[in-house]
Amino acid sequence: MTAVAESLMLPQAASFASAEHGAFIGGTEISTDGSTIDTVDPATGRVITKIAETDAKTVDRAVESAATAFEGEWGSMLPARREELLHRLADLIEENALELAQYDALEGGKPVTYVESVDVPLAVEQFRYYAGWPTKIQGATVPVSTPNSHVYTRKIPLGVVAAITPWNFPLCQAAIKLAPALAAGNTVVLKPSELTSLSSLRLAQLAVEAGLPAGTVNVVTGTGAATGQALVSHPQVSKISFTGSEATGRHLGAEAGRSLKHISLELGGKNPHIIFADADIAKAATYAATTAYFYSGQVCFSGSRLMVERSAVDDVLAAVKEHADALVLGHGLDRTTTMGPLSSAVHREKVEGYLNTVSGTGAKVAFGGSRPKDGGYFLEPTAVVGPADSDAVVAEEIFGPVLVIQPFDSVEELMPRANSGKYGLTAGVWTNDVRKAHTVAQRLQAGTVWVNTYADYNAAAPFGGFKSSGFGKDCGPEGLEKYLETQTVWMSLA
Numbered sequence: 191m192t193a194v195a196e197s198l199m200l201p202q203a204a205s206f207a208s209a210e211h212g213a214f215i216g217g218t219e220i221s222t223d224g225s226t227i228d229t230v231d232p233a234t235g236r237v238i239t240k241i242a243e244t245d246a247k248t249v250d251r252a253v254e255s256a257a258t259a260f261e262g263e264w265g266s267m268l269p270a271r272r273e274e275l276l277h278r279l280a281d282l283i284e285e286n287a288l289e290l291a292q293y294d295a296l297e298g299g300k301p302v303t304y305v306e307s308v309d310v311p312l313a314v315e316q317f318r319y320y321a322g323w324p325t326k327i328q329g330a331t332v333p334v335s336t337p338n339s340h341v342y343t344r345k346i347p348l349g350v351v352a353a354i355t356p357w358n359f360p361l362c363q364a365a366i367k368l369a370p371a372l373a374a375g376n377t378v379v380l381k382p383s384e385l386t387s388l389s390s391l392r393l394a395q396l397a398v399e400a401g402l403p404a405g406t407v408n409v410v411t412g413t414g415a416a417t418g419q420a421l422v423s424h425p426q427v428s429k430i431s432f433t434g435s436e437a438t439g440r441h442l443g444a445e446a447g448r449s450l451k452h453i454s455l456e457l458g459g460k461n462p463h464i465i466f467a468d469a470d471i472a473k474a475a476t477y478a479a480t481t482a483y484f485y486s487g488q489v490c491f492s493g494s495r496l497m498v499e500r501s502a503v504d505d506v507l508a509a510v511k512e513h514a515d516a517l518v519l520g521h522g523l524d525r526t527t528t529m530g531p532l533s534s535a536v537h538r539e540k541v542e543g544y545l546n547t548v549s550g551t552g553a554k555v556a557f558g559g560s561r562p563k564d565g566g567y568f569l570e571p572t573a574v575v576g577p578a579d580s581d582a583v584v585a586e587e588i589f590g591p592v593l594v595i596q597p598f599d600s601v602e603e604l605m606p607r608a609n610s611g612k613y614g615l616t617a618g619v620w621t622n623d624v625r626k627a628h629t630v631a632q633r634l635q636a637g638t639v640w641v642n643t644y645a646d647y648n649a650a651a652p653f654g655g656f657k658s659s660g661f662g663k664d665c666g667p668e669g670l671e672k673y674l675e676t677q678t679v680w681m682s683l684a
């Protein structure tokens with residue numbers, strides 16, 4: 191780790207971040223004997239530390255440990271006690287907020303002030319919300335039309351859950367998976383992205399500190415191809431809970447089909463963010479810019495496809511540019527930074543590749559598109575105006591600070607275009623006409639539609655995609671249901 195990064199961190203965070211890390215199994219971190227991966231600070235391109243590429247044998251140990259906890263202490267724990275422990279874990283996340291935020295800022299390049307104010311509270315909220323559930327998970331009595339029968343259902347946990355998370359929201363994605371899975375009574379083996387493992391490893395320590403029995407939460411670090419693959423194909427894993435790219439989601443869907451595991455997939459998005467000319471344009475444009483450049487656009491629900499009623503395009507573009515010009519690019523750990531780098535050199539090249547396809551399509555890069563400074567994987571906030579719906583910048587998830595702006599002329603022309611993409615994660619609508627707001631919201635093929643707002647998220651409100659954005663909701667009762675199955679018991683009263 192660089193001295194500058196170290197000087198910006200809490201002493202305990204700097205020391206945890208620079209230590210080499212192995213998998214966390216059975217309540218403790220094990221040594222990194224085998225092969226390792228360098229983790230890199232994307233704001234400098236410098237190596238932070240080494241983490242274990244957990245091999246199949248060690249993954250097997252992690253799954254065994256989770257299976258033992260499931261059959262033992264965690265599986266048999268009374269619901270009220272499970273609630274207490276999940277509340278305690280929420281408290282510990284809150285108490286260690288800055289430390290946890292610094293790991294995601296260091297490895298993910300995210301502004302630490304945002305991680306503190308968005309990601310950490312979101313993680314706490316997940317544990318608090320789902321901590322309320324264990325005493326409320328109920329089956330039902332069933333009025334069957336069969337004589338002399340008493341039939342009832344039980345909601346029971348699935349067993350060992352493989353939780354696979356992406357690099358863009360390491361702490362809160364871990365919480366989004368752990369909280370409902372644990373509340374339902376499952377145990378978990380978590381595989382964070384190889385780019386951002388630190389907050390997940392620390393979270394597992396906090397789970398033990400909170401009093402969760404050893405083996406209830408395990409973490410295996412490493413790449414998807416090696417560690418992740420060994421985990422998802424393990425016969426004792428009952429469910430794959432995945433958040434990440436569409437390509438990996440399709441692969442894991444096939445894997446789950448082969449081994450008949452439960453699976454839920456939270457995948458990418460290319461989200462239409464629609465502004466009608468009758469909306470509060472200043473407010474809509476602020477949200478448009480904020481959600482496009484938040485975390486350098488590396489957000490699944492980024493409002494990255496801005497569709498603006500033609501008469502408002504110039505005003506919206508000017509306001510978005512003003513917001514972009516005010517962004518302060520820098521190291522995520524620096525508290526003055528409002529936009530960090532992209533996650534890796536390879537990812538920045540991929541994003542730039544999309545910008546190279548813009549020339550010759552009738553569209554133009556209105557601003558941005560360059561590397562603003564040496565060192566680190568920074569890219570300027572960028573806007574592309576006027577591309578066709580079939581252009582790659584419109585059809586694909588770029589996952590960078592690239593806002594695409596397209597004019598439209600009427601609701602009838604807009605709707606098929608807004609629904610034309612393969613994804614269906616989120617959408618936004620800005621208008622002061624309530625009838626238009628409801629009509630458009632109901633016609634949008636998206637799992638979440640925000641009206642006169644964007645990117646609101648709460649543990650109580652189901653979140654998850656349609657179409658190629660996946661299936662199986664996070665949050666709310668549905669987020670719990672996907673970690674449970676129903677057993678039907680028939681008793682003869684004859």
Ligand code: NAD
Pocket residue numbers: 354355356357358359381382383384412413414415417418419420422433434435436437438439441442456457458459489490491587589615655
């Ligand atoms: P990715 O698919 O490359 O990796 C995600 C995780 O899967 C990582 O931990 C990776 O190591 C693992 N993985 C890869 N191959 C695997 C395999 N064969 N077996 C098991 N695990 C494997 O995605 P990413 O680049 O880390 O994340 C960005 C993507 O995540 C974007 O598409 C974004 O939209 C999506 N995302 C979606 C949501 C949502 O809620 N819908 C939230 C955050 C991110």
